[in-house]
Amino acid sequence: MKGYLRDDGRKGIRNTIVVAYLIECARHVATEVAAGFPGQDVHVIGFPGCFPNEYGFDMMSRLCTHPNVGAVLLVSLGCEGFNRGGLGHVIAASGRPNETLVIQENGGTLSTIEKGRAWVENARTDLDAETPVEMAINELVIGTICGGSDGTSGITANPAMGRAFDLLIQEGAACIFEETGELIGCEQYMADRAVTPELGSEIIRAVDKSREYYETMGYGSFAPGNADGGLTTIEEKSMGAYAKSGASPIVGLIKPGDIPPTGGLYLLDVIPDGEVRYGFPNINDNAEIAELMACGAHLNLFSTGRGSVVGSAISPVIKVCANPDTYRRLSDDMDVDSGRILEGRADLDEVGIEVRDLVLAVAAGQKTRSEALGHREFILTYKSFEPIGPSCLPNVA
Amino acid sequence: MASAERVTGVVLLGPDDNVVVTREDTVAGGSVEIDGKTYASDSVIPLGHKLARRDIAAGEKILKYGAPIGSATVDIAAGSHVHVQNVKSDYLHSHTTRPDEEVGV
Numbered sequence: 401m402k403g404y405l406r407d408d409g410r411k412g413i414r415n416t417i418v419v420a421y422l423i424e425c426a427r428h429v430a431t432e433v434a435a436g437f438p439g440q441d442v443h444v445i446g447f448p449g450c451f452p453n454e455y456g457f458d459m460m461s462r463l464c465t466h467p468n469v470g471a472v473l474l475v476s477l478g479c480e481g482f483n484r485g486g487l488g489h490v491i492a493a494s495g496r497p498n499e500t501l502v503i504q505e506n507g508g509t510l511s512t513i514e515k516g517r518a519w520v521e522n523a524r525t526d527l528d529a530e531t532p533v534e535m536a537i538n539e540l541v542i543g544t545i546c547g548g549s550d551g552t553s554g555i556t557a558n559p560a561m562g563r564a565f566d567l568l569i570q571e572g573a574a575c576i577f578e579e580t581g582e583l584i585g586c587e588q589y590m591a592d593r594a595v596t597p598e599l600g601s602e603i604i605r606a607v608d609k610s611r612e613y614y615e616t617m618g619y620g621s622f623a624p625g626n627a628d629g630g631l632t633t634i635e636e637k638s639m640g641a642y643a644k645s646g647a648s649p650i651v652g653l654i655k656p657g658d659i660p661p662t663g664g665l666y667l668l669d670v671i672p673d674g675e676v677r678y679g680f681p682n683i684n685d686n687a688e689i690a691e692l693m694a695c696g697a698h699l700n701l702f703s704t705g706r707g708s709v710v711g712s713a714i715s716p717v718i719k720v721c722a723n724p725d726t727y728r729r730l731s732d733d734m735d736v737d738s739g740r741i742l743e744g745r746a747d748l749d750e751v752g753i754e755v756r757d758l759v760l761a762v763a764a765g766q767k768t769r770s771e772a773l774g775h776r777e778f779i780l781t782y783k784s785f786e787p788i789g790p791s792c793l794p795n796v797a
Numbered sequence: 798m799a800s801a802e803r804v805t806g807v808v809l810l811g812p813d814d815n816v817v818v819t820r821e822d823t824v825a826g827g828s829v830e831i832d833g834k835t836y837a838s839d840s841v842i843p844l845g846h847k848l849a850r851r852d853i854a855a856g857e858k859i860l861k862y863g864a865p866i867g868s869a870t871v872d873i874a875a876g877s878h879v880h881v882q883n884v885k886s887d888y889l890h891s892h893t894t895r896p897d898e899e900v901g902v
Contacts (some may be wrong), residue, residue, distance in 0.1 A: 555845075723844070
């Protein structure tokens with residue numbers, strides 16, 4: 401496995417150029433800049449809002465300095481609330497080539513697109529000339545989420561991904577699972593797996609917070625398709641989702657933007673702190689992927705029963721299909737057919753090894769299905785967090 | 798395949814569970830075998846859905862993976878479909894777009 405070495409010591413499994421809009425008003429220009437480079441790893445991300453938000457700034461900072469990102473072009477309208485100078489400074493300090501184009505100061509849409517494409521073309525040439533270095537499994541950060549879950553997710557794909565997590569953790573990788581709002585009912589099981597009682601208490605507090613948050617919103621994280629697929633309650637969905645975490649000890653509880661300091665299994669708390677505001681915590685699966693990436697995830701395992709087709713900007717998504725019928729319908733979109741466990745054609749350990757091997761192949765450059773199909777979904781909205789507590793991270797000597 | 802002879806397989810996820818999960822769609826007029834007992838299925842129940850392994854009384858916890866996943870709202874007979882029409886969450890309401898009796902059936 402080879403990686404692209406960054407100044408902070410982390411290594412990327414891709415050398416992507418990010419074109420980032422700093423307000424929805426600049427998104428079209430950013431998208432058009434990237435459209436000039438099909439198939440050349442130029443991805444669009446951005447923050448849509450005009451009001452400043454510390455979480456939004458921190459997320460954009462983490463994403464623009466993600467190890468898979470080699471260079472960044474910021475596209476600003478000019479009058480938005482986002483602190484573009486601050487973000488430019490963060491990116492420059494990371495040693496990455498970067499440029500900021502302000503549409504209002506660059507002659508408008510066409511002229512900004514032209515300048516942006518010229519900058520990206522140069523950056524692409526420079527990045528393509530870089531020589532990757534050796535990268536080990538213990539330098540990998542891997543996230544996992546489930547989307548479009550059904551009654552098969554918790555039986556096939558999620559426990560198989562959990563086994564893959566256990567294998568990767570044994571080899572020193574950092575693995576992150578979430579979403580605390582979809583782990584309601586599993587809090588005591590998780591606390592029992594925490595490496596310290598204090599961390600266990602923090603985990604229980606995080607799940608209590610998510611239950612209170614969703615109670616205020618009126619609904620749990622449960623979509624109609626979950627019920628069509630045989631899931632009846634949020635705690636049933638949670639037990640299935642929980643199987644993604646495997647059997648390793650939980651070494652830490654992190655929040656979006658916290659980077660795991662060691663290998664091992666981490667739980668990501670995605671539920672905002674403080675009073676309920678800004679709406680539902682994560683309005684769709686890609687909002688969760690954005691937060692896993694902000695924690696440094698090089699790639700994400702995504703289990704689906706009903707059949708999600710999404711991918712992501714920046715970090716490849718490996719799709720593990722839980723339901724054998726869905727796999728037959730959507731096989732072009734799926735990387736792994738774990739539904740064959742249900743049909744007696746494979747067991748959990750076999751699929752776990754297959755997922756682990758695929759993680760290493762994708763880290764070594766193999767494209768995932770969603771990556772090859774051009775899926776580059778991205779979304780980021782408003783939130784607010786307090787820093788994690790002192791018991792949440794493992795001690796680093 | 799003669800549907801009348803079709804016996805749908807199920808998965809038991811925990812030894813003390815009072816529900817099992819279908820491994821494939823049940824067919825109307827077919828049957829389901831749970832713990833060696835055969836139950837007639839009079840409707841299509843998709844794979845991944847739950848069936849009662851034994852009679853479950855109203856108010857009893859539903860156990861899957863050895864963990865409680867909600868409570869029965871009515872008495873549920875062994876072999877019956879266990880879903881939003883007869884189970885509720887002990888935590889948060891489940892959002893569905895259709896009347897409960899139509900969900901997944």
